[in-house]
Amino acid sequence: EAGVAQSPRYKIIEKRQSVAFWCNPISGHATLYWYQQILGQGPKLLIQFQNNGVVDDSQLPKDRFSAERLKGVDSTLKIQPAKLEDSAVYLCASSSGVTTQYFGPGTRLLVL
């Protein structure tokens, strides 16, 4: 079974630019998550989707971050405009209901 796919793997941008990340979950997984992991810390949930509806986006900085999952499968996470403190690894995970979450390889973002 294929795992969670993410792209790009690395991205370097300058502050105030915009960036987008893509995630393809494990086939059949209705629940998709985006986490942000700052260096030296554990991942923190940004947003959770159930099919194409948002379950939890309480920790998403909505003035600059947005995410969508239009057809209930792939998802994109966008940052516009980026700040220096957005430098982190962005992890996508998926699960089949309220069970084990499986993580993708992550996108490492560096904002200069």
Add this chain to the structure above:
Amino acid sequence: GIQVEQSPPDLILQEGANSTLRCNFSDSVNNLQWFHQNPWGQLINLFYIPSGTKQNGRLSATTVATERYSLLYISSSQTTDSGVYFCAVVRGEYGNKLVFGAGTILRVKS
């Protein structure tokens, strides 16, 4: 919100040694997972263990939900066990959001 504390924060072992990592959480949970984050950043599932004991090869885990802690045992450690070990929990009323501890950094020397 729920607090997750992991200990020790870092650990250095000689290859072949055994170790125990601890995870304490501040409230009842519906789910608990242990992960290994390898040097390339990939989070690898080790155990889904809201309660009880499970074993997988040289690794085993025990969660005592009533006392709000979980333990991860690594026996006969290998250099490939190096990395960061995370404990993460779910509180039911927050969807399925995993709340992570700060992790334990493990270095296994040959």
